[in-house]
Amino acid sequence: MTDSSVKITASPHVRSAESTIKIMWSVVISLIPVVAASIYFFGPSAILVLLASIAGCLLTERLFGSTPGSLADGSAMITGLLLGLTLPPGFPLWMAFLGGGFGMAFGKIIFGGLGQNVFNPALVGRAFLQAAFPVAITTWPAKTQHWWALQGDNFALPFMSPVVDATSSATPLGNLKFGDDPVVTPVIDLFLGTTGGSLGETSALLILLGGIYLAWRGHLNWHIPLSIFVSTFVISGLFFALGISQFPPLFMLFSGGMMLGAFYMATDMVTSPITNKGCWLFGFGIGFLVVIIRVWGGLPEGVMYSILLMNALVPFINRATQPRLFGTSRKKKKEAGS
């Protein structure tokens, strides 16, 4: 990154080929299988929704971005892609576009651009859409007969309601929680992604692969997804064993936005803690909140709100988990702190 505001210190310097642009584009590359799967499962609607949300993000960044050239670093592209992947396939395009613009403007630019934001911009956009259009964002049209047929009503005119198909299917989570005939979807279906749901949340396998690739490249901190999975598994397993919740732990892990959230949203470098200890705390909080919201909340899915809530706590986690200075004892640190 060529940024004149970066402080230049005396040598020695550690040279690295790493740059913001490289990281961002490798995230995009790791998402290619997920995007391909969403196109395979949902047809051209997937492409349209993704393009609309990406267009919303890029346009907002271009118009209001604080630093010139911030469009090229790829972060707006990723926000749009991730937001698009959390939307249902039949989502009206104007809403996807609006969500991208809102997430970008109020999740990132208003804080001062990349690196300054408190919340994950893609999730801010989705939270806005969830609050503004609660019906459209939870309408999952039934699978169309032909692959090339559009799902739902993508081309609803701006500000107009989509004309919803009479047949709408339920997601595995919604079915288990609110369905008339609750069934636990087999884990293998969830794992491969042959279920209904948002564009990018159906296939756990491909997200897992992308996530492992990113972790191997060192672009995401594997402590965060691991701690989310462990805490979700343990807490939901405990509740399931006690008979409090109807969600089996493996179902919990592979359903809904869990995989996408854990690998791509929670690990956002800007909005996650800086120490590994902090990451475990952060991940544990997300897992705990996800289980609580899914079991007792009014919504079928809670990954988005869990991550946003924990995002808000990140500064406190960072302060609480600062590593001990080398050579100081635990006692002395306490004295200095008080």
Add this chain to the structure above:
Amino acid sequence: MRKTTPSQDFIRGIWNENPVLIQMLGLCPALAVTNSVKNALAMSAATFFVICCSSVLVSSCKRFIPNEVRISAYILVIATFVTLADMLLQAYAPVQHKELGAFIALIVVNCMILGRQEAFSAKNNVYRSLLDAIGTGIGFTIALVMMGGFREILGTGSFLEYSLFGANFEPWVIMVLPAGGFLTLGFILLAMGFVEQRKKTKTTLTAEQSP
């Protein structure tokens, strides 16, 4: 003290020192009851009544109010008129009264009204105080109707319950929720700050160009 003309007293509160948008006073009703233009208008009318009456009373009684207990005296005066407004609304517009609920009674703690008493009515004559109160009341009304209009148009697709976009409009539910109030106020302040900044840079530019 700065000398102002009566017309300045009147105009000041409407825009240049708009109570909600510039002084940021009375934000509680501005956020709470502006989910429709009708509610905003009813709230503004009640507040307008209270601020005019209490300004007149405070400025005419200012000699008899001991300085030590002036704030509580102002609050008593305001509370009297709020109770009046509350009862009047209940008698003549029971539907609106029900809609606004506790926020009518909460006009008592609207710091905009108390602020005008303390800053203006306590030091000026009745005529000036009335002008100031009317100006401030109009400013408050403008701000509330702006917010109410924005929220009602996006939140329900109508203006004063007159449908603008037809039956197929997709309402932005968030706009009639409390979060929409904060968003709207943020948007309006953002726009005003933007205009203000542009004006400032323009004046500095012209100042630099003319030596």
